[in-house]
Amino acid sequence: MLFLKTENIGRFGKKAAAFDLLHQTVNAYNQDIGITSIFNPIDVYTNLEIDPEIATSTVNDVVFYLQTLKAPIQRNQGDAVVKQGATIFNQINCASCHKSELKTGYSPIKALSNKTFAPYTDLLLHDMGSGLDDGYTEGSAKTYEWRTPPLWGIGLSEDAQGGNYFLMHDGRANSIESAILMHGGEANNSKTGYQNLSQSDREALLKFIKSL
Structure with missing residues (x-):
């Protein structure tokens, strides 16, 4: 098979x-x-x-x-700045791809069957622009298309990687902000929305993402 x-x-x-x-x-x-x-x-x-x-x-x-x-549990959920960041996350439309809620279908494993969970992804391919087109493909995906990576656990990844971030499909981004600024294609408007935020709103958004 x-x-x-x-x-x-x-x-x-x-x-x-x-x-x-x-x-x-x-x-x-x-x-x-x-x-x-x-x-x-x-x-x-x-x-x-x-x-x-x-x-x-x-x-x-x-x-x-x-x-x-076990899925990672969000930290600091009651923090006012984290809540502010969550609002901004939705306002600049990050959630159009990094969806905060999905539901499983039937599974013979009862604990996994028909469960709502928060992976912050739609698990779909998207055009991410020429900046992330490295000529690599699998199956029918285009070279500039990448699956939305789940954001859950992203705030823990730094500690799991020797105190450093290695984000995006090839680890080229060394911070969450640099990863955001590499977005293009379908995500370009959200990147522009981030660039237009005040410094305090940027910090709130980043704190929210790090809480996931």
Whole structure:
């Protein structure tokens, strides 16, 4: 069973090329570390089909682990400046792509079934402009299209990365503000809205984002 020729709507990966966590996990094993599975037995080095190098049960265990990871909880939700930043986030239309609320469909895992959650993404591809067009693509995504990354946990990522931010699809942005200013294409109006904010409003917006 190969995933290579599927034409499902993707939600995972920088280019939304994977349609579920099994697909994403199999791709990571195969493309990132060169391990074949029953789902994708093609060796990335020789392009030949070889025997699976990892048990299907192990792949399924990893998928279950990823599915059931606890979502990060927003910090400082009652802080007045954080609340102000949330209002500004909506006013300059960041929420048109970084949606604050999504709902899961049915899942055989009861804890995941029909749950409302706050990932701050729409999990869709968007034109991000020429500045983020690096000539790379997957599937049918254009070189300038990128999936909206979830913002939940972004305020914790600095501590998880040695005290530094490495944002955007290739880690080129070293701060949340620099990431905002790299937005183009469909997000250009929101970037302009940010640039037109007062310094105090910018700080409030950044504090809100860091609280996620």
